[in-house]
Amino acid sequence: MTLKNKLLGLIGLSVAGLMMFSCTEVKEANYQIIPMPLDIQLAEQGKFVLTEGTSVIYPENNEKMQNNANFLAEYVKEKTGITLAPTTEAKRKGIILKVEENQEKPEGYTLKVTTDNVTICGGSEAGVFYGIQTLRKSLPVVQGEKVALPAVEINDEPRFDYRGGMLDVARHYIELDSVKRFIDMLAMHNINRFHWHLSEDQGWRIEIKCRPLLTEKGSMRKETIIGKTDKYDGKPHGGFFTQEEAKEIVAYAADRYITVIPEIDMPGHMLSALHAYPELGCTGGPYDVWCHWGVSKDVLCAGNDATLKFIEDVLGEIVEIFPSEYIHIGGDECPKTRWESCPKCQARIKALGIKGDEKHTAEEYLQSFIINYAEKFLNSKGRQIIGWDEILEGGLAPNATVMSWRGEKGGIEAAHQKHKVIMTPHTYLYFDYYQSYDRKSEPLAIGGKLPLERVYSYNPLPKELSAEEQKYIIGVQANLWTEYISTFKYAEYMLLPRLAALSEIQWSSADKRNYECFLSRLPRLVELYDLKQYNYATHAFNITSNLVQDTNEGVVKVALKTIDNCPIHYTLDGTEPTTSSPLYEDTLKIKEACTINAVGIRPNIKTRIFTQKVEINKAEQK
Ligand code: ACM
Numbered sequence: 001m002t003l004k005n006k007l008l009g010l011i012g013l014s015v016a017g018l019m020m021f022s023c024t025e026v027k028e029a030n031y032q033i034i035p036m037p038l039d040i041q042l043a044e045q046g047k048f049v050l051t052e053g054t055s056v057i058y059p060e061n062n063e064k065m066q067n068n069a070n071f072l073a074e075y076v077k078e079k080t081g082i083t084l085a086p087t088t089e090a091k092r093k094g095i096i097l098k099v100e101e102n103q104e105k106p107e108g109y110t111l112k113v114t115t116d117n118v119t120i121c122g123g124s125e126a127g128v129f130y131g132i133q134t135l136r137k138s139l140p141v142v143q144g145e146k147v148a149l150p151a152v153e154i155n156d157e158p159r160f161d162y163r164g165g166m167l168d169v170a171r172h173y174i175e176l177d178s179v180k181r182f183i184d185m186l187a188m189h190n191i192n193r194f195h196w197h198l199s200e201d202q203g204w205r206i207e208i209k210c211r212p213l214l215t216e217k218g219s220m221r222k223e224t225i226i227g228k229t230d231k232y233d234g235k236p237h238g239g240f241f242t243q244e245e246a247k248e249i250v251a252y253a254a255d256r257y258i259t260v261i262p263e264i265d266m267p268g269h270m271l272s273a274l275h276a277y278p279e280l281g282c283t284g285g286p287y288d289v290w291c292h293w294g295v296s297k298d299v300l301c302a303g304n305d306a307t308l309k310f311i312e313d314v315l316g317e318i319v320e321i322f323p324s325e326y327i328h329i330g331g332d333e334c335p336k337t338r339w340e341s342c343p344k345c346q347a348r349i350k351a352l353g354i355k356g357d358e359k360h361t362a363e364e365y366l367q368s369f370i371i372n373y374a375e376k377f378l379n380s381k382g383r384q385i386i387g388w389d390e391i392l393e394g395g396l397a398p399n400a401t402v403m404s405w406r407g408e409k410g411g412i413e414a415a416h417q418k419h420k421v422i423m424t425p426h427t428y429l430y431f432d433y434y435q436s437y438d439r440k441s442e443p444l445a446i447g448g449k450l451p452l453e454r455v456y457s458y459n460p461l462p463k464e465l466s467a468e469e470q471k472y473i474i475g476v477q478a479n480l481w482t483e484y485i486s487t488f489k490y491a492e493y494m495l496l497p498r499l500a501a502l503s504e505i506q507w508s509s510a511d512k513r514n515y516e517c518f519l520s521r522l523p524r525l526v527e528l529y530d531l532k533q534y535n536y537a538t539h540a541f542n543i544t545s546n547l548v549q550d551t552n553e554g555v556v557k558v559a560l561k562t563i564d565n566c567p568i569h570y571t572l573d574g575t576e577p578t579t580s581s582p583l584y585e586d587t588l589k590i591k592e593a594c595t596i597n598a599v600g601i602r603p604n605i606k607t608r609i610f611t612q613k614v615e616i617n618k619a620e621q622k
């Protein structure tokens with residue numbers, strides 16, 4: 001090489017060096033998100049680079065699409081700091097949002113990325129919103145770096161039309177802003193129904209103007225039982241949503257393509273109403289708003305015409321607040337004890353000519369009378385009922401949809417009877433259950449064992465149903481009851497990341513479901529949880545190990561792993577590992593019996609220390 005060439009080479013190197021310093025790093029989006037889209041076809045090359053001021057082009061005179069554009073801008077800002085520019089002006093380059101109603105599923109969308117454009121085309125505005133959620137979740141979290149979207153075509157649509165999440169704000173009142181935060185979480189997970197459990201033995205939470213005592217008296221309890229003791233905290237607890245506030249929630253949810261389904265639980269779980277209007281109970285009371293949990297024998301008197309008037313009064317205002325096609329009227333856990341000895345209830349049984357038989361008692365048929373009454377009233381207002389699976393007892397109301405919670409039996413029976421079904425079996429989808437087998441290190445929960453993997457494993461289409469009958473399963477829902485959940489931070493912990501597993505059951509096609517693959521995608525979603533400062537459970541991030549006895553070498557080979565491949569530090573002498581302990585780089589070859597302690601190090605996520613005893617199987621050594 002001549003001196004001149006060497007010099008040129010040096011200059012070239014320095015220019016390249018300068019360029020490296022002056023160009024900001026480009027981070028790429030990754031479309032492996034939760035819930036997993038139906039089809040992702042990555043192009044061989046090409047990318048769209050998001051920059052400050054990239055246009056988001058949406059159709060004129062379409063408020064929903066304007067909202068969608070604003071959501072996209074908000075989400076991109078949140079993850080990348082880049083400010084997009086929503087506009088209705090046609091541009092050659094930018095992100096184009098549009099609706100093509102001929103798509104088979106209104107909630108489906110295509111997301112196409114080329115060098116010049118990102119196009120999100122939905123079967124409806126809701127479909128566009130889900131495309132935006134996919135784009136949002138694909139983005140890396142960056143500060144100051146550029147973001148490139150690899151060229152791709154994604155075709156996606158939901159598996160189930162009804163994708164629900166239930167929040168009980170009655171056992172513990174949850175404030176308006178937290179309810180909105182819950183709705184944001186649902187939206188992030190492509191969930192489109194918010195089942196709002198508004199009345200309980202422990203509190204009435206929705207203003208009913210023609211029945212003011214429901215909230216004046218029924219929304220407050222004197223105190224609350226402490227954990228699983230027999231002691232009480234001595235602090236009044238309560239709160240309710242005015243109709244204006246409830247409408248605000250309905251609108252907030254609707255902006256995010258979520259329908260709010262209110263639940264007024266009847267004829268059981270009614271002590272707060274009975275406290276306000278004791279004449280509605282079989283014994284006439286007095287009744288107290290319950291300060292503890294369980295199932296009360298005191299329920300609405302089914303023989304009293306005042307009860308029927310009460311149902312009409314309440315549901316008449318509920319339909320004015322909530323435009324949802326479905327109104328949930330509960331129907332669960334209604335003991336018939338009082339009805340059996342109540343002259344009014346027995347007189348009603350006689351007047352209706354009800355007779356018990358081998359299938360149901362007369363009182364179970366009486367419960368059907370109440371549910372039928374509520375259904376008829378709601379049908380007359382153009383609405384449909386959902387009830388818990390107990391509404392099967394005594395015969396289903398003609399148009400009722402069944403929410404199957406005591407396992408799948410009720411759902412299967414309802415589908416046999418050609419009624420619509422929403423699956424929410426407690427053994428898979430009750431998020432008030434413990435999410436680890438190690439209960440001691442968990443906050444108090446109602447019971448049960450429901451780790452992430454078990455939630456994920458749920459298949460909502462029982463084999464007992466024919467293909468034709470399976471069509472009656474319109475969807476899946478998880479429920480968060482709040483007996484032991486007194487703050488929303490605590491609720492977040494119970495919800496996340498189980499809501500992510502739920503979303504994949506609800507949205508992704510069955511053949512795309514794979515738990516290992518789901519776990520590999522979870523860290524990307526959790527980055528978003530961190531940005532939102534959600535309080536989530538971290539069990540999925542625990543260190544896992546694989547031990548192999550190598551009798552040839554006389555060692556045990558121990559491989560350690562986390563789903564996000566974070567740095568792992570370990571000790572072998574029983575001490576607690578810190579960042580100064582050795583860094584795990586490759587499989588450990590352990591020669592002497594010891595205890596491995598290891599910890600994964602991350603800026604945001606703390607997990608428990610991994611501990612594993614290792615024995616050396618000397619007998620088999622050569
Ligand atoms: C229920 O869990 N009682 C529906």
Ligand code: ZN
Pocket residue numbers: 281282300301302303304338339342343344345
């Ligand atoms: Zn009665």
